[in-house]
Amino acid sequence: MTITVHHLNNSRSQRILWLLEELDAEYEVVRYERDAETNLAPTELKQVHPLGKSPAIEDDGRLVTESGAIIEYLCERHGGEAWLPDRASSDWIDYLEWMQFGESSFFVPVMLKLYSGRLGHAAAPLMPRIEEQLGAHVDYADSRISDDLHFVGSDWSAADVMMSFPAEIAVMQGYAERAPKLARFVEAIHARPGWQRARERGGPYFMW
């Protein structure tokens, strides 16, 4: 059965397309374009889910939302067992952390910076704390990538898929020099044929 991906351009949804390519899954992409002025998703996405956010997938009569849930669902139901560490291993504990870190922790300072930045001078008192927190989260992620550029164990895992978007954001925010492993992690992902095929199907993606 074909999986449908509701894909917003320049978004977290890119990592779902990447995983689908890695799993060699059959899928179709329904594309949505951000508003050129507000950068928000079009209202049609609210017909898919009340929050109107991407990614969302439909499979086997079910809607699945939230990147982490989608990634785990695809690994469990579409042949991605090799992308999930053994539950009895200590890698599993790292896996749990890195599946949550991006959406639960890293994106707090990222979003604060994005929205406060629109306040101009009014945001000046907030900015040092936001910048300090963003830098601390980037440094922490960089310190936890292994020398072979993985967040869990020594091979690709669902946690790397999950962390691909935060790592790309860090690079785009100018942290490549300060976080060289994170930058090399992004390069390693973008060099994968599966990521390149996903990029073709998803359309323009930031500067990559």
Ligand SMILES: N[C@@H](CCC(=O)N[C@@H](CS)C(=O)NCC(=O)O)C(=O)O
């Ligand atoms: N925690 C959610 C976040 C979903 C989310 O915020 N998606 C963004 C794309 S990066 C979105 O749809 N933004 C459009 C909007 O808010 O209008 C997930 O990981 O799936």
